[in-house]
Amino acid sequence: MNPRTLQLANQIRRGNFLTDGGLETDLIFNHGIDLPCFASFDLLSTDWGQGLLRDYYRAYLDLAARHRAGFILESPTWRANRDWGAKLGYDADQLARINREAIDLLRDIRDQHRASAELPVLISGNIGPRGDGYVADNSMSAEEAQAYHSHQLAAFAASTADLVSAFTLNYSAEALGITQAAMDLALPLVISFTVETDGQLPTGQPLGDAINEVDDASGGYPLYYMINCAHPRHFEQRLAGDGAWRSRIEGVRGNASKCSHAELDGAEVLDDGNPAEFGDDYRRLQRLLPNLRVFGGCCGTDLRHVSRIAEACLA
Secondary structure, eight states: OOOOHHHHHHHHHTTTTEEOOOHHHHIIIHOOOOOOOGGGGGGGHHHHHHHHHHHHHHHHHHHHHTTTOEEEEEOOOOTOOOHHHHHTOOOOHHHHHHHHHHHHHHHHHHSOOOOSSOOOOOOOEEOOOOOOOOOOOSSSEEEEEEHHHHHHHHHTTTOOOOEEEEEEESSHHHHHHHHHHOOOTOOOEEEEEOOOOTOOEEEEHHHHHHHHHHHHHHHHHHSEEEEEEHHHHHHHGGGGSSOOGGGGEEEEEEEEEOOOOHHHHHHHSOOOOHHHHHHHHHHHHHHOOOTEEEEETTTTOHHHHHHHHHHHHHO
């Protein structure tokens, strides 16, 4: 672990952190915002879109302050890679610029917030999978994934991001390629896998095996691992036991709905689940995961859900 990563790891492990909910589903279903290709980064291209994002993040920062927790600001760049960017008319140079601008926006939001050593606000460059986060199709080798994701990671390396986080990864080779690219750039990195209703990756690989594979091949380079884009009850049963890999999971961003990925993909209305029950689900996860300290939401969640998580886990 390089000095920058070690310093950040120590900072994170001194307390609990909140992060936001499901940005894209919140904007689309609760606010009526059109997000082609589920790409929130396009909002950065207008003053109106930037204002919308500022209001969104500030509400979560206020929540974290009320609960005396740190906060991780995730950039709205989950889709800001070459394949998805091309669908929206962005070339490589434009994508590099908008990834950097996303970090600039978050830095400005942080500067206006009353962050402190006791209540730190960290800025994370958010990257997503090359393909569909729900389906492990058109999979790459680790080497191919390293080359592909290095473009977006290089943009974050040229910014003031504190770390990068790769979300909704559904097979281990892509996670390993991202890890290798981050190592080349000396970027602190978080890896977040998604799982199906059986608690295993869409490829069928057990979550613990995927974590061990990336750790073994990278010398344990990721700061920590997360689970996102699955309801807590989909993977809760897989967290019992003595596997050392459980200690590497330090964050969860669950879906509000108990539906499968296939069911969610075909849904025309939002299933926002039960926010109060959602908080209880996280309290159970907190008992199962000894190092769980980063709490947020994914698809179908909003400020209500993260508020319930904070009440259940940070009281």
